[in-house]
Amino acid sequence: MVNSYHTHICYSSISKLMKHTQQTQNLLIDRFDRRVDYVRLSITDRCDLRCLYCMSEKMTFLPREQILTLEEIHFIASAFVALGVNKLRVTGGEPLIRQGVISLLSNLAVLPGLNELVMTTNATHLEEMAEAIHAAGVKRINISLDTLNPDRFRKITRVGDFQRVMRGINAAGRQGFKKIKINAVILKNRNHDEVCDLVNFAIDKGFDISFIEEMPLGMIDAHDRAEAYYSSDKILDDLKSQFNLLHSTESTGGPSVYHQVVGTHTNVGFISPHSHNFCSTCNRVRLTVEGKLLLCLGNEHSVDLKKVIRANPGDFDLLKQTIISSLEIKPEKHEFELTEKPVILRHMSATGG
Numbered sequence: 253m254v255n256s257y258h259t260h261i262c263y264s265s266i267s268k269l270m271k272h273t274q275q276t277q278n279l280l281i282d283r284f285d286r287r288v289d290y291v292r293l294s295i296t297d298r299c300d301l302r303c304l305y306c307m308s309e310k311m312t313f314l315p316r317e318q319i320l321t322l323e324e325i326h327f328i329a330s331a332f333v334a335l336g337v338n339k340l341r342v343t344g345g346e347p348l349i350r351q352g353v354i355s356l357l358s359n360l361a362v363l364p365g366l367n368e369l370v371m372t373t374n375a376t377h378l379e380e381m382a383e384a385i386h387a388a389g390v391k392r393i394n395i396s397l398d399t400l401n402p403d404r405f406r407k408i409t410r411v412g413d414f415q416r417v418m419r420g421i422n423a424a425g426r427q428g429f430k431k432i433k434i435n436a437v438i439l440k441n442r443n444h445d446e447v448c449d450l451v452n453f454a455i456d457k458g459f460d461i462s463f464i465e466e467m468p469l470g471m472i473d474a475h476d477r478a479e480a481y482y483s484s485d486k487i488l489d490d491l492k493s494q495f496n497l498l499h500s501t502e503s504t505g506g507p508s509v510y511h512q513v514v515g516t517h518t519n520v521g522f523i524s525p526h527s528h529n530f531c532s533t534c535n536r537v538r539l540t541v542e543g544k545l546l547l548c549l550g551n552e553h554s555v556d557l558k559k560v561i562r563a564n565p566g567d568f569d570l571l572k573q574t575i576i577s578s579l580e581i582k583p584e585k586h587e588f589e590l591t592e593k594p595v596i597l598r599h600m601s602a603t604g605g
């Protein structure tokens with residue numbers, strides 16, 4: 253038992269609280285009239301890979317007493333859903349290495365008012381866990397895969413086993429998820445020459461794919477981020493030489509701009525924090541495993557929800573009120589500058605990508 257919280261509240265009592273407080277209206281509107289209906293929950297800062305753009309080779313992870321218990325994560329998530337959030341993404345670090353993840357997923361999936369529970373994973377544990385994740389009620393998963401070349405995969409992830417990840421991806425493909433999406437961070441001279449191959453891979457599997465520009469989160473030692481920058485516009489040009497792409501008007505309310513690959517079931521998305529600022533439509537906030545509510549990916553603005561719930565165990569109303577007030581400090585936009593040292597010192601693994 254990590255703290256007194258666990259003795260005051262458990263999954264079933266949270267369900268009862270939710271029944272009394274379920275909201276039909278979204279109460280999470282910020283100063284810029286943006287409605288927050290999507291929360292990303294980082295359930296661990298740890299990972300079994302060490303991707304070059306995400307982590308430095310030697311990382312210090314949080315001690316156990318500093319991280320939220322699974323019940324605390326569920327309690328905070330319940331408050332968000334009670335306030336009108338309808339989509340939760342479980343992420344990390346690598347979420348599948350947190351013990352008890354499947355029971356957390358099952359308990360999140362049934363929160364009254366939640367439309368969609370989704371997750372992001374590096375696939376290293378999907379081979380043995382895909383079935384349980386699907387059964388727990390996860391509707392869609394995003395899988396990170398930056399290359400189809402096993403040697404490159406090892407270089408980019410520093411320690412990853414490509415074949416194991418492929419087995420994980422195939423296991424997920426068999427489960428009948430509503431959608432699987434590949435996320436690929438593209439770096440110049442590391443994997444930019446694979447964008448067409450990655451799209452063909454997605455088409456073959458019936459997946460979507462999103463290309464992500466690297467963001468300057470945390471200090472990394474492997475490369476100069478400005479030198480490795482490869483813009484979404486360049487990727488789009490590369491893809492147009494091989495595919496017929498139709499710009500899609502479909503919006504997830506998020507940062508992705510989508511194109512459909514004509515004649516296939518695959519959509520190609522672009523997340524372009526540098527070349528196309530997406531902040532005006534931002535509909536999301538993030539909860540770190542330390543219990544910090546991050547109001548913006550590219551700013552340090554945060555509110556310590558762990559402090560609130562540990563000082564006032566079981567006080568659902570206070571937690572909801574704290575969350576509502578937090579939105580007042582959600583910044584208008586992120587400021588990413590590739591040529592300077594990162595202003596955001598936390599790595600993406602701690603942020604919850």
Ligand code: SAM
Nearest residue numbers: 305306344345346373374396435466467600605
């Ligand atoms: N470990 C899981 C995974 O890799 O899918 C989930 C967490 S990871 C932090 C979530 C996503 O963030 C991954 O798709 C990863 O490629 C992306 N990511 C990590 N660091 C990034 C960075 N500096 N810039 C852009 N994307 C990054």
Ligand code: SF4
Nearest residue numbers: 299301303306345374
């Ligand atoms: Fe781990 Fe995901 Fe970060 Fe790679 S991107 S080091 S898999 S958390």
